[in-house]
Amino acid sequence: MATIRDVAKYAGVSTATVSRVLNKKDVVSEETLQKVTEAVEKLSYHPNLLARSLVQGKNDTIGVLLPSFDHPYWGEMAQRLDQAAKKRGYYLLFTEYSGKEEEKRKAFEYLVTRKVGGIIACCPLEKEAQERLRGEIRKVEMPLLSFVWVTDSFPQVIPDDRQGGLLAARHLLAKGCRNIVHVSGDLKMYKETNERTYAFVREIEKRGHTCIIYECPLYGTEKEEMQEVVNKIFYEQPQMDGLFLSNDILAALSVSYALAQGIRVPEELRIIGYDDVWMSSFLYPPLTTIRQNYEKLSEQAIEKMIRMIGGEPIEEKTVVPVELIERKTT
Secondary structure (H helix, E strand, O other): OOOHHHHHHHHOOOHHHHHHHHHOOOOOOHHHHHHHHHHHHHHOOOOOHHHHHHHHOOOOEEEEEEOOOOOHHHHHHHHHHHHHHHHOOOEEEEEEOOOOHHHHHHHHHHHHHOOOOEEEEOOOOOHHHHHHHHHHHHHHOOOEEEEOOOOOOOOEEEEOHHHHHHHHHHHHHHOOOOOEEEEEOOOOOOHHHHHHHHHHHHHHHHOOOOEEEEEOOOOOOOHHHHHHHHHHHHHHOOOOOEEEEOOHHHHHHHHHHHHHOOOOOOOOOEEEEEEOOHHHHHOOOOOEEEEOOHHHHHHHHHHHHHHHHOOOOOOOEEEEOOEEEOOOOO
16 A cells, blocks of 8 residues: 555655645645646555544544444434535444444444544443443543433433424324324333333323333344234234334334235324335335434534534533424325
């Protein structure tokens, strides 16, 4: 791999001149610019960004811990985070934070050893994991921001899941649903699921009705497990006329199952998802869902992380509104 010295030798200039050209700090002659540019292209030179960040005292790379690479929600969120970061002159380094505790520890250490400026954790953190990460973050003096997931230990940027639960409940009730089922995430682990679920159930009960709850991993990749939950619901709740699911994948599975069983959607069963991933509008029938504001969530997360890297104070919690998108499943 070519070094800056190789470029300087090929162009017949000093390494300082090459540095000035690459960093665009000082004006150089057209002849020098052309020589250095030609040398860079000929030698396929790529600057050492880590070394540059150490010299400049600024790291323009942010680490991101993702719970999954294959879930549509996280695919879209990762893209929006990347776009927001690049607008601010930063780049993201993604790694998956899932599996056993040892695998999670290695994912965290991977980002730390890459000397990222800070870490955005887009993954559920159990209380023990929060305590462990808090201790490790203190050791390396690196800012950590919790993104989408509610935590007790770190600053957070989250969607308004309470609002989402209320919107879903009021919509199903307004459509005449009375035998309502809700599929939540793991209520012992996902605090934002608690907000979403409790707001939904309280609103149903306030109107004098009851709601049956089933739990399922919110952003798990175990497709068989999700399919099993959907099958169980339709087997055990044949009288249900309203179904609110905590993500669009579960909602899509429910729509498919209902149609396969001859259940008319929305005439006999109204279904609401959550997130509004890109495929939601392409389903048949198109899915009614609670839309998260991907762009605003991502921009807020990147802005706050950059401020944290710069040592500026930030708000401990930023809550971004959601909205109901009514399509043909209700």
